[in-house]
Amino acid sequence: MKVFVTIQHPAHVHFFRNAIAELEAEGHAVSVFVRDVAVAPELLDAYGIDYEVLAPASDSLPSLARSQLQYELALLRRAWREDPDVLTAISEPAITHVSTLLDCRSVLFCDTEHATLENGLAFPFADRVCTPECYTDEIGDKQVRYPGYHELAYLHPDRFDPDPSVLDDVGVDRDERLVVLRLVAWDAVHDVGGAGFGDAREVVAELERHGATVRITAEADLPPELADRDATVAPERMHDLLYYADLFVGESATMASESAVLGTPAVFASSLTLGYLDELEAEYGLVFTTGGDNPQAEALERASAILAGYDETDWAERRERVLAERVDTTEVILSQVGDAAGRAGDADRGVAHPLAERQ
CATH class of the missing domain: 3.40.50.2000 (Glycogen Phosphorylase B;)
Incomplete structure (x- = not known):
């Protein structure tokens, strides 16, 4: 697989870092793109994750609009050149817009109901939206609910060993x-x-x-x-x-x-x-x-x-x-990204598929 991961917040680094490591260990190509927000690049460096900064941080709605346009255009150019199977992110409209334009798959994760601006721009174009079971909004057939929390992608005891020092x-x-x-x-x-x-x-x-x-x-x-x-x-x-x-x-x-x-x-x-x-x-x-x-x-x-x-x-x-x-959420990320990539490949070969099995 070729997988694009985009990072908009330091917590997104934690959310995806174990999945990135496992995908790469299995021989898949993972490209990580980031908005230049405080702490996120430092975390990526600390975990040894290669990345590319596509846009600066924003401090107002006008600068956010400019940054988002720059981010989406840069991501579109990378995707046009590299032809990924799947793009994945947390509540990021860019991956859903790019995947729609280029006919690849987007897997969006979301746990924040009041992020209405991001969700409103992203959900209509997403192939699937993965939410915890406790997420209160109904998104429709593309919604995949799972019994977990974002934080269990990196703080489940299978993923985290605390250091008392x-x-x-x-x-x-x-x-x-x-x-x-x-x-x-x-x-x-x-x-x-x-x-x-x-x-x-x-x-x-x-x-x-x-x-x-x-x-x-x-x-x-x-x-x-x-x-x-x-x-x-x-x-x-x-x-x-x-x-x-x-x-x-x-x-x-x-x-x-x-x-x-x-x-x-x-x-x-x-x-x-x-x-x-x-x-x-x-x-x-x-x-x-x-x-x-x-x-x-x-x-x-x-x-x-x-x-x-x-x-x-x-x-x-x-x-x-x-x-x-509750489950290890990294396993949810891996299964959803892998399933989306498989369906994208089969769709290219003209094979029809039912909706993805729900977690």
């Missing part, structure tokens, strides 16, 4: 109660209107009042008085930190889900709602979303309750339930 990197002892606090910039298109915290200093003070050691990962600069709490670890080691943390509190839905599947309880401070976080909360009690009138106050109340009654065994048992009932 990360605690030394952030100056935390094993017997300290560790809270990871995530602050986001809220400038992504699909994040508009989702702000959670108003005053990071108040959040840190309340968490530390319960005896916790706080380490912060932030998209913007921290206030000077919080600079010594900065979690200065390499981006590829953040999951080690989340695994050994006792609690995650933050504004990132992805990191909340990552924490949950690692067995670290997560308090998500945002007014945004997502099917996968709702399921991790309702079915497994590993995520707590605080999206009322005052997300910060709600988040601190929930975090305080977790720290006051912490039971490590209980959280580990909740994680075991997740792993028993």
